[in-house]
Amino acid sequence: xxxxxxxxxxxxxxxxxxxxxxxxxxxxxxxxxxxxxxxxxxxxxxxxxxxxxxxxxxxxxxxxxxxxxxxxxxxxxxxxxxxxxxxxxxxxxxxxxxxxxxxxxxxxxxxxxxxxxxxxxxxxxxxxxxxxxxxxxxxxxxxxxxxxxxxxxxxxxxxxxxxxxxxxxxxxxxxxxxxxxxxxxxxxxxxxxxxxxxxxxxxxxxxxxxxxxxxxxxxxxxxxxxxxxxxxxxxxxxxxxxxxxxxxxxxxxxxxxxxxxxxxxxxxxxxxxxxxxxxxxxxxxxxxxxxxxxxx
Amino acid sequence: xxxxxxxxxxxxxxxxxxxxxxxxxxxxxxxxxxxxxxxxxxxxxxxxxxxxxxxxxxxxxxxxxxxxxxxxxxxxxxxxxxxxxxxxxxxxxxxxxxxxxxxxxxxxxxxxxxxxxxxxxxxxxxxxxxxxxxxxxxxxxxxxxxxxxxxxxxxxxxxxxxxxxxxxxxxxxxxxxxxxxxxxxxxxxxxxxxxxxxxxxxxxxxxxxxxxxxxxxxxxxxxxxxxxxxxxxxxxxxxxxxxxxxxxxxxxxxxxxxxxxxxxxxxxxxxxxxxxxxxxxxxxxxxxxxxxxxxxxxxxxxxxxxxxxxxxxxxxxxxxxxxxxxxxxxxxxxxxxxxxxxxxxxxxxxxxxxxxxxxxxxxxxxxxxxxxxxxxxxxxxxxxxxxxxxxxxxxxxx
Numbered sequence: 001x002x003x004x005x006x007x008x009x010x011x012x013x014x015x016x017x018x019x020x021x022x023x024x025x026x027x028x029x030x031x032x033x034x035x036x037x038x039x040x041x042x043x044x045x046x047x048x049x050x051x052x053x054x055x056x057x058x059x060x061x062x063x064x065x066x067x068x069x070x071x072x073x074x075x076x077x078x079x080x081x082x083x084x085x086x087x088x089x090x091x092x093x094x095x096x097x098x099x100x101x102x103x104x105x106x107x108x109x110x111x112x113x114x115x116x117x118x119x120x121x122x123x124x125x126x127x128x129x130x131x132x133x134x135x136x137x138x139x140x141x142x143x144x145x146x147x148x149x150x151x152x153x154x155x156x157x158x159x160x161x162x163x164x165x166x167x168x169x170x171x172x173x174x175x176x177x178x179x180x181x182x183x184x185x186x187x188x189x190x191x192x193x194x195x196x197x198x199x200x201x202x203x204x205x206x207x208x209x210x211x212x213x214x215x216x217x218x219x220x221x222x223x224x225x226x227x228x229x230x231x232x233x234x235x236x237x238x239x240x241x242x243x244x245x246x247x248x249x250x251x252x253x254x255x256x257x258x259x260x261x262x263x264x265x266x267x268x269x270x271x272x273x274x275x276x277x278x279x280x281x282x283x284x285x286x287x288x289x290x291x292x293x294x295x296x
Numbered sequence: 297x298x299x300x301x302x303x304x305x306x307x308x309x310x311x312x313x314x315x316x317x318x319x320x321x322x323x324x325x326x327x328x329x330x331x332x333x334x335x336x337x338x339x340x341x342x343x344x345x346x347x348x349x350x351x352x353x354x355x356x357x358x359x360x361x362x363x364x365x366x367x368x369x370x371x372x373x374x375x376x377x378x379x380x381x382x383x384x385x386x387x388x389x390x391x392x393x394x395x396x397x398x399x400x401x402x403x404x405x406x407x408x409x410x411x412x413x414x415x416x417x418x419x420x421x422x423x424x425x426x427x428x429x430x431x432x433x434x435x436x437x438x439x440x441x442x443x444x445x446x447x448x449x450x451x452x453x454x455x456x457x458x459x460x461x462x463x464x465x466x467x468x469x470x471x472x473x474x475x476x477x478x479x480x481x482x483x484x485x486x487x488x489x490x491x492x493x494x495x496x497x498x499x500x501x502x503x504x505x506x507x508x509x510x511x512x513x514x515x516x517x518x519x520x521x522x523x524x525x526x527x528x529x530x531x532x533x534x535x536x537x538x539x540x541x542x543x544x545x546x547x548x549x550x551x552x553x554x555x556x557x558x559x560x561x562x563x564x565x566x567x568x569x570x571x572x573x574x575x576x577x578x579x580x581x582x583x584x585x586x587x588x589x590x591x592x593x594x595x596x597x598x599x600x601x602x603x604x605x606x607x608x609x610x611x612x613x614x615x616x617x618x619x620x621x622x623x624x625x626x627x628x629x630x631x632x633x634x635x636x637x638x639x640x641x642x643x644x645x646x647x648x649x650x651x652x653x654x655x656x657x658x659x660x661x662x663x664x665x666x667x668x669x670x671x672x673x674x675x676x677x678x679x680x681x682x683x684x685x686x687x688x689x690x691x692x693x694x
Contacts, residue, residue, distance in 0.1 A: 008525050015521040113335060121339040123542040123575040131553065143521075143553060212518065217549040218544045222516040223339050254662050261522045266484055266512045 007090035007139045012258040018146035019215055020254020021153030025208035026227060027234030027246030028160060029201040035177045035241035036197045037087065039100045043107035044205055047084055050111045050187045051077035052209030052219055056124055066127035071153070073210035073240070075285060081202015085195055115221045120186075123220040126213030136203050149211045156207055157247050163200070164243070177241070219245065233273060241286020248288055324370040326362060328353070328624060329398050330617065331389045332405030332560040334378035334439060338541075340571065341405035343436050344374035345617040347608020348436075348599070349402060352621030355602060357543050362625045363630030372621065379404055383412035394431045399633065399643035401433050402620050405613070407440035408449075408486045417447035421648065430641070432648040434624075436617035439565065440491045444670040451651045453616045453623065453664070455588035455674040457565060463692050464586045464604075464678060465499040468534070468560065475559055479532035480510040481523065481547055483539035491537035492564055500536070508532045513543055520550040520555035520694070528556045536562040537583075538573045541569065552579045560584065568679050568686055569611045580681040589615035589660060590688050596660040615660050616674075623657050662693075 001009075016048055033041045054076035055069045081229070088103040133144025164170035176181040176193045184190055212227065213219045232252050238245030253273065260269040284290060328350045333341030353372035356362065361371040372654035377385035377393070386409035393401045399650045404410050411549075418428035434451040435443070441458055444450045468475065483489035493510070497578045500507055508530040511523035524547060527535060535558040537544050537552075544567045551557075561583040568585040589612040591600040599618045602612040608614055628635070633643045654666045665673035675693040 004529065008522075008529070012522045015519065019519050023368075099543040104491050112579065116335060116337060116339050120343050122571045123545060125545075125575050134553070141554075144515075145553075213687065216518050216546055218542065220337065220516075222542055226516045226518065258519065258522055266514055266523075 005159050009259065011140050012262040013255045014140060014142065015146060016258030017082065017251050017255040018143065018150045020251040021150040022208050022211045022215060022227075022250070023230050023234050024247045024250025025153050025156060025204055025211065025248045025271045026231035027238055028157065028243055029205045029208070030231050030235040031238060031241055032160075032197060032201045032204075034235065035243075036173055037089070037094070037194055039094070039097070040104065040197075040232075041084065041088070041201075042101065042103075042104040042228060042232075043084055043088065044201070045109055045231050046108045046115075046224040047080045047202065048077060048205035048209035048225050049221070049227065050115060050209070051080050051206035053115055053119070053124075054080070055206070055210055056213075057124065058220065061114070066129055069127050070207060070210045073206040073213075075206070077202040077204070077206020077209065078199045079202070080201070082195060082197040082207065084202070085198035085216075089194070090191075108224065112221055112224045115224075119221070120250065120295060121221055123218045123222075126162075126210075126217060126219050128214040128217050131214075131217065133216045136137075146215055149215050152207065152211060153215065156204055157243075159202070160204060161243065167198060169193075187238040225271050233277050236277055237287060239290050242287055242289055245287045245289045252288075320671075322370055324364070324635070325373045326364070326370045326628070327373045327398065328621065329376055329393050330404035330436075331373045331377040331379050331386070331393065331401060331411075333381035334376065334384075334509055335565060336380050338381050338406065340569075341381075341613060342376065342378060342525050344603070344608040344611065344614035345436055346374070346601045348610065348614035349374045349376065349604035349621055350606045351599065352618045355598075356625055363629050365634040370624075370635060377405075379409055381406040381409060383409050383444075385414045385442055386410075388463075390429070390431070390433070390590035394429055397637045397640045399432070399635065399640060400429070400624060400647045402436055402617060403433065403437065403438075406438035406458070407438040407443065407491075409681075410435055410438035410443050411440065411446070411487070414443060417449040419447050420446045425652075430648075431644055432651060434620055434651060436489075436620055437613040438454075439613075440488050441495070442669075448670070449648055451670045453620050453657075453672045455565070455612060455616075455672075455676055456671065457586075458495050458684070458691040459673070460586035460588070460676050461492070461495045462499050462566065463560065463676070464584070465496070465503050465583065467678070467690060467692060468584075469503045469505070476506060477503045477508050477530075477532040478534040478536055479482060479508050479527050479530045479558070480620070481527065481535065481537045481539065481660035482512055483512045483515050484509060486540065487602035489538045489540065489564060490568065493536070496536045496538055498561065501536075502581055505534070513539070513547070515540070515543060516568040517543060520547045521554070523547065524554050524556055527551065528554050532558060534560045534562060537567075538564045539567070540564065541567050541571035541575055544572060545579065548576050548579035548583075553674050554676070565612060570609050573681065573684060574687070577681065577684040580682060582682070582690060584678055584680045585686075586676050586678050587612045587638035587686075588676045590677055590679055590686065591690055592677070592691070593661055599660050616672075619657065619659050619664070623651070623654070626657070627651055627654070667675040 014182030035079030058072040089272035128145045135142045232250040261289045332342040357371045482493035563583045563585040568587045591597045603610040631646040631650040661675040677691040678689045680689040
């Protein structure tokens with residue numbers, strides 16, 4: 001490996017880590033819902049992309065700066081999140097884990113197909129902020145749009161952590177997450193907390209969808225499935241229910257994905273990411289920040 | 297009263313019988329069933345194909361329809377089924393069509409479906425030991441090279457990408473002799489992109505261009521920085537991208553970010569569509585793509601307008617579907633197909649024989665040759681993205 005290869009390798013990993021912020025946000029959404037309801041919402045990434053599409057609809061009606069797309073995506077994400085709860089969880093017997101799992105699979109396909117029918121599957125251009133900016137750091141160039149995406153991701157994560165650890169809603173959410181029955185006895189409405197969790201994670205997902213669109217420069221229904229897989233991988237590696245874990249795991253997966261791509265090529269890249277997932281499941285099932293006793 | 301009713305019935309029957317044959321025949325219809333992706337990420341293929349089939353049917357019907365074997369006139373109706381671009385569903389759809397009184401089907405839109413589907417057809421006509429389906433299919437979109445060879449019941453009206461890229465590379469060598477090197481990019485997991493890149497690469501090497509390397513990505517990839525960095529390092533004169541609009545645009549946008557500006561850009565036939573312009577018109581500026589359709593003749597302009605009326609967009613794929621309806625009309629008439637429930641297998645045999653006998657058909661850009669292995673030799677031209685639209689750059693065969 002010569003110097004140029006080394007520079008390219010580092011650059012690839014840096015790009016991947018920056019893009020990994022979108023994975024982190026998706027991972028947070030998966031993990032938050034799992035933390036509160038102990039359910040996996042497989043439609044989460046599709047709903048996030050759906051929210052980004054909805055923001056494009058808003059942008060086509062209102063002439064506004066590109067940043068509004070992110071706000072619109074967040075708002076649409078919240079609405080879709082609430083709808084996902086209503087359709088996929090509210091009236092489904094929660095005691096049966098398979099029922100909610102299947103209902104969210106159905107919702108994933110439904111949201112995907114709604115997008116496909118609305119757009120005929122045609123990729124649509126998504127507004128990117130700072131796409132012309134490249135910050136040179138020595139031999140490395142950091143993309144302005146990816147840095148914006150990364151910074152936005154960090155802001156969202158900070159706000160979410162503040163919400164969870166500094167507000168009554170966060171307290172209620174954590175209480176339901178830890179002991180639903182005890183929370184109920186304390187007067188906390190678990191249904192209300194569940195709905196709000198879906199809305200909040202929907203908002204985060206909407207921003208993640210918009211960030212993905214901005215980072216790629218386009219939206220396509222093709223994104224739903226790979227982002228669902230990435231979100232799940234991040235959730236497992238980060239540890240189910242661990243928000244700091246999801247944040248770090250997203251960045252790690254983003255970076256490693258590009259590293260494997262660089263060293264082993266596209267045909268082997270996903271293989272190694274999957275091996276990493278299996279390695280965590282076997283050797284560290286509680287995720288990155290799990291205590292050593294996490295293994296049963 | 298009863299007598300009055302009887303008299304009226306006799307009068308009615310008499311008037312029906314005394315109607316000229318054409319008036320009665322106008323009530324006859326011939327249903328043509330198309331199939332392809334109408335859901336999933338390549339739904340646009342199905343939408344455009346269906347619109348093109350319906351537009352052509354209306355055009356034919358407005359001029360009197362099709363003359364059947366018994367001399368009666370019939371109108372075309374079009375039904376379009378969804379195979380989701382999935383081989384298993386394509387086979388299932390095909391079996392469903394074959395169980396009706398249809399005598400031909402138009403489709404599929406995806407090469408992976410065509411490849412599997414043609415495999416369930418009887419390979420050689422008249423081979424009693426082969427229990428494969430004896431049903432003629434003519435493909436409009438599935439573009440991977442050489443697919444019709446699979447069965448003698450399979451036909452295609454798709455352009456030969458081999459010929460188009462051979463011609464394009466030769467033209468580039470002639471017009472831009474200073475360009476010596478090429479770098480490729482390919483969507484590795486899509487049959488059509490992969491096969492076409494093989495053609496691009498072999499033609500480039502055969503014409504004396506030095507191929508400096510190839511970057512690979514997958515159909516639903518989201519980042520292309522590593523691939524484009526390799527491209528940047530190669531610093532080739534020409535960059536050839538064999539990918540569909542989503543990743544073509546992703547790569548073009550990444551190229552713009554990294555400042556990769558080749559002297560010439562070549563794209564995949566399927567990307568010479570409205571999707572690419574919707575996704576990345578600015579970054580696609582200048583990309584050259586060979587195509588078998590552009591609204592450059594009066595017939596092609598009319599077809600484009602008609603297809604738009606049915607909610608589709610005329611491109612090299614849907615234009616092929618439009619042409620197919622006229623091909624079917626000619627074969628129905630020349631083979632005297634009856635289109636009756638009791639002549640179904642005979643009609644299928646006649647349709648196959650008629651399609652196989654074709655040496656030339658009328659296309660929207662001119663005459664279309666037919667090869668012995670049931671493929672089309674279509675006229676083509678080169679288009680390039682300019683000012684947010686596809687404009688004709690060169691017409692080598694027109």
